[in-house]
Amino acid sequence: MYTPVEYDDMPLVMVDNFLPRDYMAGLFQDIVNLKHKFGPPKWNILKEGYASFDPENPINPKCRGTDLWLPDADIPIGPFISSYTDYILHEGLCYFLRNCQNPMFHVWDISDYTMRMHIINYGDGGYYNWHRDLYVSGLTVDNYYANTPCMFTMALTLVKDASLLKGGEQIFMYRGKTRKFPLVNNQLAIFSSKLYHSCSEITAQADLPWEYRRFNIQMWMGNIDNNQKK
Numbered sequence: 001m002y003t004p005v006e007y008d009d010m011p012l013v014m015v016d017n018f019l020p021r022d023y024m025a026g027l028f029q030d031i032v033n034l035k036h037k038f039g040p041p042k043w044n045i046l047k048e049g050y051a052s053f054d055p056e057n058p059i060n061p062k063c064r065g066t067d068l069w070l071p072d073a074d075i076p077i078g079p080f081i082s083s084y085t086d087y088i089l090h091e092g093l094c095y096f097l098r099n100c101q102n103p104m105f106h107v108w109d110i111s112d113y114t115m116r117m118h119i120i121n122y123g124d125g126g127y128y129n130w131h132r133d134l135y136v137s138g139l140t141v142d143n144y145y146a147n148t149p150c151m152f153t154m155a156l157t158l159v160k161d162a163s164l165l166k167g168g169e170q171i172f173m174y175r176g177k178t179r180k181f182p183l184v185n186n187q188l189a190i191f192s193s194k195l196y197h198s199c200s201e202i203t204a205q206a207d208l209p210w211e212y213r214r215f216n217i218q219m220w221m222g223n224i225d226n227n228q229k230k
Helices: 021-031 086-090 091-098
Strands: 005-007 012-015 042-044 051-052 066-071 115-122 125-132 135-139 147-159 170-173 178-182 187-192 196-199 213-221
Touching: 012 042, 012 091, 012 115, 042 086, 086 213, 115 147, 115 178, 135 213, 170 187
Parallel strands: none
Antiparallel strands: 005 012, 012 187, 042 051, 066 115, 115 213, 125 196, 135 147, 147 187, 147 213, 170 178, 170 196
């Protein structure tokens, strides 16, 4: 079973080997089944809408990759993606977060949060630049539309064979300090929206099969706004 680790110099928790193997295999297959739904990434620009970027354009200050936002009323998702929140909201993990040393995690209360899922795929030349996750916008897992400040991100890295990729490290920055984590399969990062983060550029064969690229499943968590419920 996994063991969460809290870092004392920034609001960050890391969890290795987060998902069991059989579930992870099914989750990968659910994602592969949605390959045709991935497209140029959309980044939320505060509350003013979205800006799309061409993943083939080498001049891109935000990122290079393809992504997908869920839930989406027009996208049927498989059983493993549908049940992913059961792992994210597991009582043991939530108990750990409520008792973290960093007071930023002390507001943790499942009944006050909603989530939106962001899945992004990076191949050769893929990266994302320094940024913070500011807003949870769109249809949430609770089936209503939200536009509320993001409080936490829970980002899971998935890669079938890390030896086929170079780079892809997760990097976090807070108050002038940085931490870098190498590309590891099935590693969950939980961090405050105040934390800047990035992913270093990936080097891989140009013809690497799509399902062997670096995936990141992010659950963006924000406060529930009862006025926005359907």
